[in-house]
Amino acid sequence: xxxxxxxxxxxxxxxxxxxxxxxxxxxxxxxxxxxxxxxxxxxxxxxxxxxxxxxxxxxxxxxxxxxxxxxxxxxxxxxxxxxxxxxxxxxxxxxxxxxxxxxxxxxxxxxxx
Amino acid sequence: xxxxxxxxxxxxxxxxxxxxxxxxxxxxxxxxxxxxxxxxxxxxxxxxxxxxxxxxxxxxxxxxxxxxxxxxxxxxxxxxxxxxxxxxxxxxxxxxxxxxxxxxxxxxxxxx
Numbered sequence: 001x002x003x004x005x006x007x008x009x010x011x012x013x014x015x016x017x018x019x020x021x022x023x024x025x026x027x028x029x030x031x032x033x034x035x036x037x038x039x040x041x042x043x044x045x046x047x048x049x050x051x052x053x054x055x056x057x058x059x060x061x062x063x064x065x066x067x068x069x070x071x072x073x074x075x076x077x078x079x080x081x082x083x084x085x086x087x088x089x090x091x092x093x094x095x096x097x098x099x100x101x102x103x104x105x106x107x108x109x110x111x112x113x
Numbered sequence: 114x115x116x117x118x119x120x121x122x123x124x125x126x127x128x129x130x131x132x133x134x135x136x137x138x139x140x141x142x143x144x145x146x147x148x149x150x151x152x153x154x155x156x157x158x159x160x161x162x163x164x165x166x167x168x169x170x171x172x173x174x175x176x177x178x179x180x181x182x183x184x185x186x187x188x189x190x191x192x193x194x195x196x197x198x199x200x201x202x203x204x205x206x207x208x209x210x211x212x213x214x215x216x217x218x219x220x221x222x223x224x225x
Contacts, residue, residue: 005182019171028134043117043203044216052173087154099210103156 002027002094006104009087013111021075021091021107023064031092033057033066033073034101039086047075047088048067080111116140117217119204125223126194134220138141142158145187145213146205147179156203157218164209191214191225 007022012106025031036044048057053068062077073090087108091101117138126132127146146158146169148162160179163168167179176192204217 030214032211036216043218044156044205046213046215049213089156093211098161098186099162100158100169101214102158106154108154 002092002102003055004015004090004092004102004104006090007107009106011107011109013109015082015113016079017110017111018074019077019080019084021088022072022092023074023104023111024072025090025092026071027092027094028066031094033064034091034093035062035064036089036091037094038089038106039088044089056065080109081112082111082113085106085109085111117204117206117215118205119202119220121220122218123221123223125224125225128194128195130194131190131192132183132194133188134202134204134222136187136189136217138185138204138206138215138217140206140208140215142206142208142215143184143212144150144207145181145184145191147187147189148203148220150167150201150202150203158190160187168210184206193224194222196224198222199224 004025034049035047037047037060050057050066055066064075087106090104115147146161148154162181165181180191203220205214207214
């Protein structure tokens with residue numbers, strides 16, 4: 001069945017470090033791919049998306065590229081800030097007529113000053 | 114001017130009670146959803162409505178009943194609450210079934 005595997009957290013980095021959070025998925029066809037971010041005590045915010053192979057989604061310094069060959073959508077940021085501390089979710093949109101997001105387990109990122 | 118809003122934000126109640134959570138979106142979207150997030154942050158879809166029609170009904174106890182009076186509203190009613198229902202419930206909406214979803218702030222339900 002459809003599934004998504006995300007890098008286990010927590011990930012602890014120092015400010016200005018490089019971030020990678022790995023995400024791979026199993027799905028029929030070529031789903032649209034999303035990264036969501038959840039700050040403490042808040043709802044999920046759409047961070048970026050990609051809808052077809054080789055698309056690169058980007059927002060707020062974060063990037064992720066839709067890799068069809070490896071069914072991956074890794075999240076990267078060149079220089080993290082303390083304010084980036086949050087839980088990050090990878091989510092493909094699967095299912096045809098009854099499209100639904102399936103979420104990874106979430107990766108907690110803690111950035112220290 | 115909140116895009117997706119939910120009420121209440123917190124809900125504390127006793128086992129056996131019946132409660133409702135309300136959701137409204139002002140984005141003009143056609144599709145709305147309910148998700149449950151457990152204590153380990155795992156998120157799972159419960160229901161989805163498209164133009165007031167139920168299109169996704171995951172394996173959810175029938176104590177949970179969604180109702181969509183119009184495209185902008187999707188409410189969740191829960192009967193005979195159990196301890197295991199304690200979670201954060203998120204409402205979301207999207208333009209259609211193939212586009213990105215926008216989430217509300219969540220309702221933290223605690224059943225004692």
